[in-house]
Structures are given as C-alpha cells and as structure tokens.
Amino acid sequence: MTTSQIESLASAPRHEDARQKLSWSPLLALGTAAFMSILTEALPAGVLPEMARDLSVSESAAGQLLTVYAIATGVAAIPLSAATSGWRRKRLMLLAVAVFAFANIVTALSSSYPLTMTSRLFAGVAAAAVWAELVGYARRLAPPHLQGRAIAVTMAGIPLALSLGIPVGTFLGGLFGWRPTFGVVALISVLLLAWIGVSVPDAPGQKAGKRQPILQALQLPGVVPVLFVVAAYVLAHNILYTYIASFLDAYDMGGRRDLVLLVFGTASMVSIFVTGALVDRRLRQLTLVSVALFIVAAVMLVLVADSEIAVYTSMVLWGLGWGGVATLLQTAVTDAGGDRGQALLVTTWNSFMAVGGAVGGILLDGMGPTSFPWSVLLLLVPALLVVVAGRRHAFPARRPGAA
Structure with a gap:
C-alpha cells in the first residue's frame, strides 16, 4: 500500500464493500507493538521479588523500575509528539520497537540497578512514540464507522500483555529465571521489527503550517472529564x-501468583472481544460497566481477601473491567479532542502509571499491602460519577460518526 493510499483511507470515495473491511495484518502488527510496550513495562511486576534480590535492592525500590518507565513515557509524550510530528510515521514506529529490543537486552544482562533503570527510561520514551501512533494509524486504516473497532484491535495488545504476557513471563521466570525471560522479550521485539517493516504502510508527518498546539485540546468539551477518568482508573490499577505479588503474599497466596494473574488475564481477554464488538455503539455503557466492575472487585478484596475463592472472583471482575478500558478511553478522548486529545491521554495515562508505582511503594512501606483495595475505592467512586455526568460530551450515548 502506498503513502497516498494510506492518506486517503478515511476520506476518498471507495466501493462500499471495501469500506466494510479492516486491514488486519497492519492492525495486528500495531497491536503487537502495544503488547510489547506493556510487556516491557509491566513484566517486572510478575518477577519483582526475584529482580529485587538479584539487583540487591528492596521490593519497593524494584517497583520503581515500572515507575521510571511510566514517568519517561508520560513526560516524553507531548514534546516527543511535537519534535517528531514531521517524521515519516513508519520510521518512528520502527525506531521505537528497536529501542524496546535494546532495552530488554540490557535489562537481561545488567547486574547494576542504575544501568537497569537507565535502560527502562529509554524504553519508556520509546513507548511514548508507540502510544502516540497507534490510534492515528488505526483511524487511517478504517472507515469512520469501524474506527472504534480498529482502535480496539490495536489496543488489544495492552490487556493481552497483562493476560498472557505477564503470567507466562512470571511462569518462565520461575522456571528459568527472570533474565532469560527478558531475553525472550528482546527476541520478540526483533521479530516485530520485520513484521512492521513488511505489513504496516507508511504515512507522512504533519506539515509545519498545519500543526496545532496540543494543550489547546484541554479547552474542548469532554476532554478534561475523560482525562480525569484516565488518571483515576490508571492510578488505581497500578x-x-x-505490587500484586506483595498483596498476595499478605494472604499466603504468593505461590499462586502466576495462576492469579492468568485468571485476571483471561477475564481481560473476554473483555477485549466484548469491547471490540460493541465499542462503536455502546461506548458509554461499556465505560460505566468497566469502572463499576473494578469497584466491586476492590470491595471484595477489602472484605473477604482471606478467601481464595473471593480473590479469584475479584480477579475476574477486575480483569473484565480492565481488559477494554484502554480502547474505551482512547476512543472517548479521540472523539472529544482528536489526535491532540490522544497525546494528552498518553501523558496522563503514563504519568499516573508512574504515580501508581510511587504511591504503591509508599503505601506498602507505610500501611502494608492491605491498603491497596481501599485506595482503589477512593479513586474509582469519583471516576464513576464523572462518567455518569459526562453524557453530553465526554461519554455520549451515541458516538460521533457511529453507525
């Protein structure tokens, strides 16, 4: 597919049958890039005690390996988008995935905590580039009435990384050690480079005269409420x-980390398919359900976390809520603020991922892991109220352009 073709996908007249189809190979390649971004970021959570021991730091210090990644992504998102807005988009995506491969190799080999932190910082900057490109590519590769579904395909890599990648990584880490596991992730990144090179069409950057200040999108109705929900949900989740390993240890379930994460991830996969099928028509309802399910899961972890059945049930509810939330919030903010809203979401999402790691470390050291579900409730109840109130602009009953 040529550059001119990709530029015209959303606007040029085409045969109706062609407009009903999605370009699956490039969308799946982009979804795999999202998968690698989240896998690279979150894999330490599944092997946190082992990494902390080998790097000679505390578990709360090891948790900051996630924090520095998220900080780098959040801080870099807006300036990186501005600095690379004129670049060819495929070139930027390939460079970002190459950085993932390099950073994971360094993590696998390093015995130095500062060096490992530095590699994570560079990987976080690369993730900012990947996140900024996913929705724009998805929208260009689909007609308007299927753009929500195209975004769902690209965003599916996020919950899939948590549902399959992290549990499998935790399992492999237990069998072979965490270092070989990061080596495998680096190898997958190299293979992804080839897939993107073959299947993803190129697209030009923006011309200098057409670039609009990103922060002006905050003035658009609906953008700020969506970003509030993003901040609250991501902070609560992270x-x-x-520190899910520490939470499970408190209830003598640390030996079943991989199974707990697999249950969470399987539920997330179900949510992915439901969200992908319904997001173009039921964005508001799905968002309400997503937040409510996480709230119910937190209530169970507050009241009956000493019951294994209750813990597994809460993981199912949490996974069902979490699986589609990236698609839902990406779609909502893009409807409200366009590509500029997307850049703001990347900054908000990853900044509060970083805050989640830092706040979680403070709670772990000061109040213990049993305080985590309470923090979820304090954050998500206001978020639910914002979704309920956002009927007109932020989370409308009917999406603009939806069939």
Missing part, C-alpha cells in the same frame, strides 16, 4: 497491579 497501585494494586504493581
């Missing part, structure tokens, strides 16, 4: 998820 406080609990980053």
Whole structure:
C-alpha cells in the first residue's frame, strides 16, 4: 500500500464493500507493538521479588523500575509528539520497537540497578512514540464507522500483555529465571521489527503550517472529564497491579501468583472481544460497566481477601473491567479532542502509571499491602460519577460518526 493510499483511507470515495473491511495484518502488527510496550513495562511486576534480590535492592525500590518507565513515557509524550510530528510515521514506529529490543537486552544482562533503570527510561520514551501512533494509524486504516473497532484491535495488545504476557513471563521466570525471560522479550521485539517493516504502510508527518498546539485540546468539551477518568482508573490499577505479588503474599497466596494473574488475564481477554464488538455503539455503557466492575472487585478484596475463592472472583471482575478500558478511553478522548486529545491521554495515562508505582511503594512501606483495595475505592467512586455526568460530551450515548 502506498503513502497516498494510506492518506486517503478515511476520506476518498471507495466501493462500499471495501469500506466494510479492516486491514488486519497492519492492525495486528500495531497491536503487537502495544503488547510489547506493556510487556516491557509491566513484566517486572510478575518477577519483582526475584529482580529485587538479584539487583540487591528492596521490593519497593524494584517497583520503581515500572515507575521510571511510566514517568519517561508520560513526560516524553507531548514534546516527543511535537519534535517528531514531521517524521515519516513508519520510521518512528520502527525506531521505537528497536529501542524496546535494546532495552530488554540490557535489562537481561545488567547486574547494576542504575544501568537497569537507565535502560527502562529509554524504553519508556520509546513507548511514548508507540502510544502516540497507534490510534492515528488505526483511524487511517478504517472507515469512520469501524474506527472504534480498529482502535480496539490495536489496543488489544495492552490487556493481552497483562493476560498472557505477564503470567507466562512470571511462569518462565520461575522456571528459568527472570533474565532469560527478558531475553525472550528482546527476541520478540526483533521479530516485530520485520513484521512492521513488511505489513504496516507508511504515512507522512504533519506539515509545519498545519500543526496545532496540543494543550489547546484541554479547552474542548469532554476532554478534561475523560482525562480525569484516565488518571483515576490508571492510578488505581497500578497501585494494586504493581505490587500484586506483595498483596498476595499478605494472604499466603504468593505461590499462586502466576495462576492469579492468568485468571485476571483471561477475564481481560473476554473483555477485549466484548469491547471490540460493541465499542462503536455502546461506548458509554461499556465505560460505566468497566469502572463499576473494578469497584466491586476492590470491595471484595477489602472484605473477604482471606478467601481464595473471593480473590479469584475479584480477579475476574477486575480483569473484565480492565481488559477494554484502554480502547474505551482512547476512543472517548479521540472523539472529544482528536489526535491532540490522544497525546494528552498518553501523558496522563503514563504519568499516573508512574504515580501508581510511587504511591504503591509508599503505601506498602507505610500501611502494608492491605491498603491497596481501599485506595482503589477512593479513586474509582469519583471516576464513576464523572462518567455518569459526562453524557453530553465526554461519554455520549451515541458516538460521533457511529453507525
């Protein structure tokens, strides 16, 4: 597919049958890039005690390996988008995936905590580039009435990384050690470079005269409420998820980390398919359900976390809520603010991922892991109220352009 073709996908007249189809190979390659971004970021959560021991640091210090990645992504998102807005988009995506491969190789080989942190910082900057490109590519590769579904395909890599990648990584880490596991992730990144090179069409950057200040999107109705929900949901999720091993240890379930994460991930996969099928028509309803399910899961972890059945049930509810949330919030903010809203979401999402790791570390040291579900409730109840109130602009009952 040529550059001119990709530029015209959303606007040029085409045969109706052709407009009903999605370009699956490039969308799946982009979804795999999202998968690698989240896998690279979150894999330490599944092997946190082992990494902490080998790097000679505490578990809360090892948790900051996730924090520095998220900080780098959040801080870099807006300036990186501005600095690379004129670049060819495929070139930027290939460079970002190459950085993932390099950073994971360094992590696998390094015995130095500062060096490992530095490699994670560079990987976080690369993730900012990947995140900024996913929605724009998805929208160009689909007609307007299927753009939500195309975004769902690219965003599916996020919950899939958590549902399959992290549990499998935790399992492999237990069998072979965490270092070979990061080596495998680096190898997958190299293979992804070839896939993107073959299947993803190129697209030009923006011309200098057409670039609009990103922060002006905050003035658009609906953008700020969506970003509030992003901040609250991501902060709540990462406080609990980053230190899930410590939480399970508190209830004598540390030996079943891989199974707990697999249950969480399987539920997330179900949510992916449901969200992908319905997001173009039921964005508001799905967002309400997503937040409510996580709230119910947190209530169970507050009241009956000493029951294994209750813990597994809460993982199912949490996974069902989490699996589609990236697609839902990416779609909502793009509907409200366009590509500029997307850049703001990347900054908000990853900044609060970083805050989640830091706040979780403070809670772990000061109040213990049983405080995590309470923090989820304090964050998500206001988020639910914002979704309920955002009927007109942020989370409308009917999406603009939806069939």
